[in-house]
Amino acid sequence: MGLTKTEIFTDEQNQLATLLKAMAHPARIAILQRILISNTCICGDLVGELGLAQATISQHLKELKNAGIIQGTIEGVSICYCINPKTWKLLEKRLGAFLAEYKGETTCC
Amino acid sequence: MGLTKTEIFTDEQNQLATLLKAMAHPARIAILQRILISNTCICGDLVGELGLAQATISQHLKELKNAGIIQGTIEGVSICYCINPKTWKLLEKRLGAFLAEYKGETTCC
DNA sequence: ATACTGTATCGCAATACTACGATAATATTA
């Protein structure tokens, strides 16, 4: 086995899981934070700032891009990555709805 | 290699990554939603509702429990799982702060 | 004690993830 049975779940569940998975790594969280802070886009500066090899950073960027969370455009010599507004809004919506389902600590366990 | 270099990142980044990872699976999202909807706790009903084997469900529950997202107490014959309010609030706080960092689509890529 | 019900754990097979060096691809500059 070894692969998730996506056909069992709804599209929304699969989509949210994919987005969360793309962010579920400290390096990718650090990358996103870095992009969010320096409002303007960044590029290979990450390699120097995080303590990871260039190949590893590139791989993490690819995963974020595949998930649609970031987008990259060629900016002269290097490449400029930034948040994909559409996906970010979708993420806020989906996650917000998910987290808001919690009604507070009702008498239970 | 094969293991995340957690020592490179901050505790907050690692913690958020761990929480996201615990939720980054459609089955675990479905389990959480099930718990959130039936405000009262549930147990092995999941096995019948999701199309996964009992061992698999138990494993997913264990991961959610290890991450501190849910907690379980013995309820007569079966076991009652419910949201861990403390972790849920932490998650809302961390995720909220993270998502709120986005300033909207500034001129960039 | 025995049988039964509900969970957890073990062990396995298939696959995915993480990290990196080496190398290729792309674009700019001399």
Add this chain to the structure above:
DNA sequence: TAATATTATCGTAGTATTGCGATACAGTAT
């Protein structure tokens, strides 16, 4: 064109994840 700088991709090693059958464990009931 050649040299340089920046990214991407390939291949690999080590580890983790997913799913499940089989089995062990815990509590209830007979």
